[in-house]
Amino acid sequence: MISEWFVKDLILSRPDAKVHHIVQAIGSSSAAKGKAFAEKHCPESSPAIYDSYQGVYDDPNVDLVYIGTPHSFHKQNCLDAIAAGKPILCEKAFTLNARDAREVFAAAKKKNVYVAEAMWLRHRPLVKDLKKLLHEDKVIGDVLRSFSDFGIEKDIANLPETSRYKDPALGAGSLLDLGVYALTWATIALDANNPNGAEKPTVLASQSHYGNVEVATSIILKYPSTGRQAVVTSTTNVVGNPDLLTRIEGTKGSIEITGLVPSFPSGFRVYPKFVGSAVAGTLTRAEGKLHDYPVLGKGYHFEADNTALDVLAGRLESSIMPWSETIRMMDLTDEIRRQGGTVYAADSA
Ligand SMILES: NC(=O)c1ccc[n+]([C@@H]2O[C@H](COP(=O)([O-])OP(=O)(O)OC[C@H]3O[C@@H](n4cnc5c(N)ncnc54)[C@H](OP(=O)(O)O)[C@@H]3O)[C@@H](O)[C@H]2O)c1
Numbered sequence: 001m002i003s004e005w006f007v008k009d010l011i012l013s014r015p016d017a018k019v020h021h022i023v024q025a026i027g028s029s030s031a032a033k034g035k036a037f038a039e040k041h042c043p044e045s046s047p048a049i050y051d052s053y054q055g056v057y058d059d060p061n062v063d064l065v066y067i068g069t070p071h072s073f074h075k076q077n078c079l080d081a082i083a084a085g086k087p088i089l090c091e092k093a094f095t096l097n098a099r100d101a102r103e104v105f106a107a108a109k110k111k112n113v114y115v116a117e118a119m120w121l122r123h124r125p126l127v128k129d130l131k132k133l134l135h136e137d138k139v140i141g142d143v144l145r146s147f148s149d150f151g152i153e154k155d156i157a158n159l160p161e162t163s164r165y166k167d168p169a170l171g172a173g174s175l176l177d178l179g180v181y182a183l184t185w186a187t188i189a190l191d192a193n194n195p196n197g198a199e200k201p202t203v204l205a206s207q208s209h210y211g212n213v214e215v216a217t218s219i220i221l222k223y224p225s226t227g228r229q230a231v232v233t234s235t236t237n238v239v240g241n242p243d244l245l246t247r248i249e250g251t252k253g254s255i256e257i258t259g260l261v262p263s264f265p266s267g268f269r270v271y272p273k274f275v276g277s278a279v280a281g282t283l284t285r286a287e288g289k290l291h292d293y294p295v296l297g298k299g300y301h302f303e304a305d306n307t308a309l310d311v312l313a314g315r316l317e318s319s320i321m322p323w324s325e326t327i328r329m330m331d332l333t334d335e336i337r338r339q340g341g342t343v344y345a346a347d348s349a
Pocket residue numbers: 001002003027028029030033034068069070071073091092093118120164170176177263
């Protein structure tokens with residue numbers, strides 16, 4: 001799914017593109033699958049087709065490898081690409097736990113290879129503008145708290161046992177699939193109030209399971225230095241509300257993010273404070289100012305362009321999603337899973 005979406009956006013015609021991308025090679029578990037993928041999604045690129053991922057890592061014409069396998073394979077895929085000296089953009093969740101992420105970054109550092117987690121949400125112009133409005137212009141005063149959710153409905157009971165949404169060996173669970181975006185919104189909302197922007201919030205978390213698959217996660221984050229709090233939820237039981245993906249509240253107003261799903265926001269509205277009295281039944285707020293962000297395709301080209309520019313500039317890390325940030329987020333998801341009782345085999349490997 002994600003490899004289709006990513007490739008479609010890569011080859012979109014964009015007159016103002018910062019980078020021209022070429023789909024040079026495709027690695028798949030089978031050459032027939034790889035060929036069918038290329039014919040359907042990038043026929044004009046005529047990529048080399050390999051019946052293994054190693055073929056892509058070893059191809060001298062490949063400048064950068066994009067990894068779109070289920071989370072449980074990311075660590076090994078990254079280690080193999082690093083061993084071959086290939087720069088990497090790897091899907092979220094970057095690995096199953098923080099220890100594995102540290103291992104990948106240590107290998108990348110040793111071999112001098114670029115690696116970045118494909119947290120595409122952070123690369124959107126909407127996010128950059130929102131952070132400025134929140135933390136530099138302070139349009140809603142001091143940020144106090146945020147609420148963010150990501151829910152999609154997956155009929156876990158009736159999915160095949162091999163589905164990545166159902167098989168814990170493939171990293172199944174709402175937190176690593178969806179919750180990472182809701183957590184990202186919380187950090188976008190609350191982070192910059194910290195001196196170094198990378199404070200580790202404390203966590204209170206609860207998770208529910210269908211069999212051994214985590215299907216609902218609720219988290220309260222608290223930033224010790226400011227007392228600011230975020231309520232963060234994810235689930236595969238029910239679809240979240242696209243009209244209110246995230247709400248951020250401050251001393252002078254609030255901001256509401258809307259869009260298809262939390263990874264694909266389309267805009268936000270900045271509201272002034274409510275006025276009037278709830279007791280008197282006169283509580284109202286002005287309509288709010290809409291900030292709209294139409295994008296071509298789904299918006300994967302933002303992260304693709306930034307990644308290519310990083311590699312062209314000889315960097316080892318993304319400034320938008322640096323290694324320390326991936327580790328901070330994975331430390332959080334480790335702690336949430338510890339409290340919620342979700343364990344992957346990789347945790348004890
Ligand atoms: N950024 C986003 O918006 C976004 C959206 C969805 C998913 N994702 C992330 O992308 C990753 C893949 O998700 P997806 O929904 O694209 O998964 P998917 O549709 O199941 O595709 C995963 C691909 O990985 C390969 N693979 C290798 N070993 C596999 C195994 N044992 N079981 C299943 N597939 C295996 C398969 O390709 P071959 O057989 O061709 O090798 C398969 O087509 C996940 O980490 C997910 O979190 C990101």
